[in-house]
Amino acid sequence: MSNNVLVVAEMREGTLKKMCFELIGEGKRIADELDGAVDAVVLGHEVSDKMEPLAHYGAKKIYVADDPALANYTAEGYTNVLARLIKETEPILVLIGASTQGKDLAPRLAARLALGLASDCTGFEVRDGELLITRPIYAGKAIATVKEETTPYMATVRPNVFTPLELDTSLAAQVEEIPADAGEVRAKVKDMIKEAGERIELTEADIVVSGGRGLKGPENFALIEELAQILGAAVGASRAAVDAGWKHHSYQVGQTGKVVTPTLYIACGISGAIQHLAGMKTSKYIVAINKDPDAPIFRVADYGIVGDLFKVVPVLTEEFKKMKAEG
Numbered sequence: 001m002s003n004n005v006l007v008v009a010e011m012r013e014g015t016l017k018k019m020c021f022e023l024i025g026e027g028k029r030i031a032d033e034l035d036g037a038v039d040a041v042v043l044g045h046e047v048s049d050k051m052e053p054l055a056h057y058g059a060k061k062i063y064v065a066d067d068p069a070l071a072n073y074t075a076e077g078y079t080n081v082l083a084r085l086i087k088e089t090e091p092i093l094v095l096i097g098a099s100t101q102g103k104d105l106a107p108r109l110a111a112r113l114a115l116g117l118a119s120d121c122t123g124f125e126v127r128d129g130e131l132l133i134t135r136p137i138y139a140g141k142a143i144a145t146v147k148e149e150t151t152p153y154m155a156t157v158r159p160n161v162f163t164p165l166e167l168d169t170s171l172a173a174q175v176e177e178i179p180a181d182a183g184e185v186r187a188k189v190k191d192m193i194k195e196a197g198e199r200i201e202l203t204e205a206d207i208v209v210s211g212g213r214g215l216k217g218p219e220n221f222a223l224i225e226e227l228a229q230i231l232g233a234a235v236g237a238s239r240a241a242v243d244a245g246w247k248h249h250s251y252q253v254g255q256t257g258k259v260v261t262p263t264l265y266i267a268c269g270i271s272g273a274i275q276h277l278a279g280m281k282t283s284k285y286i287v288a289i290n291k292d293p294d295a296p297i298f299r300v301a302d303y304g305i306v307g308d309l310f311k312v313v314p315v316l317t318e319e320f321k322k323m324k325a326e327g
């Protein structure tokens with residue numbers, strides 16, 4: 001067993017996701033305490049010229065599995081390649097982003113290797129040579145500290161929780177090609193259909209503007225979208241808005257939706273039910289706009305605006321537009 005941390009770097013459309021650098025930053029901090037290094041592994045096709053940023057953010061060694069069969073993610077193919085690498089290199093810890101892909105991949109990989117897995121983790125601490133991992137449980141009502149009984153330790157990491165190290169373009173990494181045989185893949189990706197328009201991924205967004213039942217109808221989401229556009233934010237929704245058919249489930253924030261950890265979360269016409277809070281409570285700054293001064297959302301909000309969202313949101317949008325125009 002080495003003292004190295006292995007980060008599974010996820011790509012989307014040939015570009016490394018921002019969360020890879022967050023995982024490398026935290027992975028390096030943990031590895032430093034254990035006198036190890038942080039390494040990364042990239043799976044895909046024609047990716048060899050896309051990996052440099054991993055080195056610039058601190059990866060010491062980059063393993064690359066490059067094969068047409070790995071161009072699109074499949075749980076089986078990626079598990080086959082990664083299980084071989086982990087068995088061979090024996091890292092102390094494997095970090096995978098808690099993205100849709102990571103949440104699909106990590107449990108299968110852990111089961112294949114007969115390892116424990118801590119999911120959606122938000123903190124790591126090395127104490128007396130052991131790794132203690134923190135993760136929210138019971139929809140964020142409590143924080144559990146877990147110690148895995150198997151090694152390599154495995155964890156999926158919540159995006160936007162850790163800060164990447166400073167980019168240093170003078171850093172270089174050793175690149176090693178690894179066997180890219182995906183093996184038998186029973187479920188094949190035949191087509192990837194992109195949603196119309198560019199949509200910022202909710203779970204990775206730095207700013208999220210969400211709308212709830214207070215919007216009164218699907219057409220009024222235009223207000224949320226306009227504010228989001230000017231802020232470069234992703235749009236989210238409460239379950240009430242999703243259940244009413246105003247937005248697709250992929251927009252839902254909360255216990256049965258997505259967990260977001262942006263720097264800024266703006267909740268418009270959302271009451272703040274515990275199940276909604278489970279998906280956004282760990283945002284750095286929360287702004288709530290609600291006409292009811294007793295709405296529970298104000299208990300978690302850093303800034304609260306008691307008022308009619310139909311009046312407040314357009315004013316905010318106008319003000320941000322002006323600020324943007326002024327530079």
Ligand SMILES: Cc1cc2nc3c(=O)[nH]c(=O)nc-3n(C[C@H](O)[C@H](O)[C@H](O)COP(=O)(O)OP(=O)(O)OC[C@H]3O[C@@H](n4cnc5c(N)ncnc54)[C@H](O)[C@@H]3O)c2cc1C
Nearest residue numbers: 212213214238239240254255256257269271275276291309
């Ligand atoms: C098992 C389970 C899982 C769940 N999972 C989720 C989940 O993942 N995500 C989620 O969001 N919910 C989830 N829920 C539902 C949750 O309990 C709430 O019902 C839901 O979050 C309410 O959505 P809302 O805040 O938009 O609506 P409401 O609770 O109806 O709140 C609407 C708010 O809008 C305000 N308002 C109305 N008009 C205006 C106006 N003109 N200006 C300003 N404010 C206005 C009101 O004062 C009110 O506070 C779950 C529930 C269960 C039981």
